[in-house]
Amino acid sequence: MWFGLHAQQKINTFHVVDSLTKKAVPSVSISIVRAKLAISTEKDGVFSIPGDLSKMRDTVIINAQGYVSYKTMLHQLNGIDSLKLLRIEHQTVPIDSIGKQEIVLNSVKKADVAYYAGLHTETAKFDYLQLAQQFHLPKAGAYLKKINIIRLAFNISYESQRDAVGMEVTRFRLRIYEVDTLKGGPGTELSKRVIEISNKDNQSLGINVSNYGIKIPGKSFFIAIEWMRDFTNQGYVMLQEKSGRTVQLVDYRPAIGIHPVKGKILNIWGLDLNRQWKPYTYFSPDFTDLAITAVVLQ
Amino acid sequence: MIDKVTQLAIPSVTVQMVREKLTTSTNVQGYFKFDLEQMISNDTLVFSSIGYLTYKLPTSNYVPNGFIQLQPSNTSLEQVDIIGTELKTKRINGFDLGQVISDFESAPTPYTSQFAYAKLFTVPTENALLTKIEIGRIGFESKRRTRVSADGSFPELPLIKTNPKTRFLIHVMSVNPRSNLPDVTLFTKVISLDDNLIWVTIDLAKEGVVLAAKEFFLAVEWLRIPYNEIIKLEWAPRIRGLRKNGEQLLEDVSQYRVLYQPAMASYKSEKKVPSYMKTKRGTWVPAHNSGEVALSASVKY
Numbered sequence: 018m019w020f021g022l023h024a025q026q027k028i029n030t031f032h033v034v035d036s037l038t039k040k041a042v043p044s045v046s047i048s049i050v051r052a053k054l055a056i057s058t059e060k061d062g063v064f065s066i067p068g069d070l071s072k073m074r075d076t077v078i079i080n081a082q083g084y085v086s087y088k089t090m091l092h093q094l095n096g097i098d099s100l101k102l103l104r105i106e107h108q109t110v111p112i113d114s115i116g117k118q119e120i121v122l123n124s125v126k127k128a129d130v131a132y133y134a135g136l137h138t139e140t141a142k143f144d145y146l147q148l149a150q151q152f153h154l155p156k157a158g159a160y161l162k163k164i165n166i167i168r169l170a171f172n173i174s175y176e177s178q179r180d181a182v183g184m185e186v187t188r189f190r191l192r193i194y195e196v197d198t199l200k201g202g203p204g205t206e207l208s209k210r211v212i213e214i215s216n217k218d219n220q221s222l223g224i225n226v227s228n229y230g231i232k233i234p235g236k237s238f239f240i241a242i243e244w245m246r247d248f249t250n251q252g253y254v255m256l257q258e259k260s261g262r263t264v265q266l267v268d269y270r271p272a273i274g275i276h277p278v279k280g281k282i283l284n285i286w287g288l289d290l291n292r293q294w295k296p297y298t299y300f301s302p303d304f305t306d307l308a309i310t311a312v313v314l315q
Numbered sequence: 316m317i318d319k320v321t322q323l324a325i326p327s328v329t330v331q332m333v334r335e336k337l338t339t340s341t342n343v344q345g346y347f348k349f350d351l352e353q354m355i356s357n358d359t360l361v362f363s364s365i366g367y368l369t370y371k372l373p374t375s376n377y378v379p380n381g382f383i384q385l386q387p388s389n390t391s392l393e394q395v396d397i398i399g400t401e402l403k404t405k406r407i408n409g410f411d412l413g414q415v416i417s418d419f420e421s422a423p424t425p426y427t428s429q430f431a432y433a434k435l436f437t438v439p440t441e442n443a444l445l446t447k448i449e450i451g452r453i454g455f456e457s458k459r460r461t462r463v464s465a466d467g468s469f470p471e472l473p474l475i476k477t478n479p480k481t482r483f484l485i486h487v488m489s490v491n492p493r494s495n496l497p498d499v500t501l502f503t504k505v506i507s508l509d510d511n512l513i514w515v516t517i518d519l520a521k522e523g524v525v526l527a528a529k530e531f532f533l534a535v536e537w538l539r540i541p542y543n544e545i546i547k548l549e550w551a552p553r554i555r556g557l558r559k560n561g562e563q564l565l566e567d568v569s570q571y572r573v574l575y576q577p578a579m580a581s582y583k584s585e586k587k588v589p590s591y592m593k594t595k596r597g598t599w600v601p602a603h604n605s606g607e608v609a610l611s612a613s614v615k616y
Binding site for chain 2: 131132133136138139140169171173184185201251252253254255256259261265268270272277281282283284296298299300301302303
């Protein structure tokens with residue numbers, strides 16, 4: 018994957034690898050902060066930046082699930098071709114006891130979902146790497162069993178709308194977080210393994226995560242969608258700018274449904290290109306939750 | 316911060332933390348923040364904005380990411396007393412359900428996503444009372460086929476996501492005597508809908524809207540806000556790769572377009588009523604719609 022290319026520019030290619038195994042880290046998120054650019058690498062962990070790096074003063078953040086984020090100035094990458102990421106050591110979180118009662122959190126009906134997050138619009142460009150939904154448990158301690166997500170997909174008629182078939186194929190990742198008690202947003206990651214979902218054109222996606230052994234120690238947790246800003250997910254959005262000009266912008270699928278009810282507090286947080294978690298207020302005050310349902314055992 | 320009556324977000328509300336002597340204001344979505352590690356417990360938040368009663372909240376009662384409602388300070392309306400003889404009722408620029416439904420015959424491109432649309436109305440006399448407005452609307456219910464076309468197949472609806480909810484403004488406006496364009500706003504009402512009804516009736520009997528002149532404009536103003544978004548799926552080519560001879564390999568990928576509700580129906584009519592569209596710059600230009608937009612008014616006089 019590469020950022021915008023012009024003829025006769027020097028191409029700086031980087032390989033992101035695990036610092037211990039030296040193997041390529043797949044699907045690495047690369048953000049260039051001030052330029053507001055972000056992509057995901059393919060499985061080979063390779064990305065390229067055109068131009069003379071020694072003159073670039075922007076900040077680049079390199080992140081992959083299970084690894085410590087690497088943040089540096091672009092000019093400091095000049096002359097380097099390999100970036101080694103340090104693996105995060107996960108600690109086993111003790112939970113006193115888990116019952117067998119199944120609890121459904123934030124139940125959403127597919128037919129009720131009409132709004133979607135993840136598209137550039139006149140109101141705001143969508144510059145988030147992840148969106149997270151907060152869930153609240155009746156008491157601390159639970160196992161995460163299943164996740165259901167409603168995403169933007171159309172009921173295509175295969176007979177008469179054949180051109181549109183396959184338009185909405187998507188691939189994304191799920192991340193599970195504890196609450197950062199200081200800032201209120203997502204904190205320590207609870208999912209040790211990568212949860213990657215691929216889907217052709219279903220609107221409702223049910224994911225069984227019981228085999229991932231995700232334990233929730235506290236009374237609240239987050240489930241986040243991580244966008245893979247790669248070739249598979251790349252599409253476009255047409256919108257009218259403030260000047261009146263209609264422009265075509267690159268956009269990444271999927272767009273995630275919004276729960277069409279207004280709660281008492283906002284439960285959606287967004288990870289911006291600076292990798293800072295902030296409340297996602299785009300649909301406020303009308304809507305407060307994503308169309309993500311969690312089923313836990315407690 | 317939200318308006319207690321309309322539930323709309325209030326931007327630019329001044330928020331003061333009294334003891335700490337901090338001040339901020341709400342953004343376009345009504346949100347505010349102070350850069351503090353944690354909320355100060357022994358202080359008071361004061362919320363003030365033009366048009367609203369000032370509200371004080373002890374910080375000990377503050378709920379992070381919660382909603383705070385401000386009461387509008389001016390809500391009185393003029394009362395209109397009607398006495399004496401029985402009034403006549405007249406419906407102007409009327410349309411019927413059949414005309415609205417027939418808009419489905421060709422792939423419906425709804426009259427939507429403008430900034431504002433205004434239609435001219437002429438009443439029999441001065442000082443008539445505006446009692447009702449009716450709007451024909453497209454609800455995009457893809458499963459409900461209201462009509463079968465001549466060859467027996469159902470017409471395919473465009474790939475647009477259904478959204479029953481919408482919020483928009485209706486204005487009653489005077490006519491500029493020199494330009495004949497929409498002029499001064501005489502009355503405004505916020506309309507909130509949350510269903511897919513194709514016939515919307517707005518009862519104004521209690522609002523006491525007296526039309527001083529024989530001619531006036533009814534204008535629909537679209538709020539281009541997230542609440543009104545509907546999404547249309549199109550597709551566009553992108554380069555998938557290159558052949559050995561250098562020829563580009565193209566493939567179609569999704570292209571989304573965000574439109575804004577309400578989607579108003581239009582119908583075929585021999586009679587052309589003067590109507591105008593508001594441009595981004597705020598000027599009114601003649602509207603060149605192929606049919607009549609389904610907007611009617613009823614008056615008593």
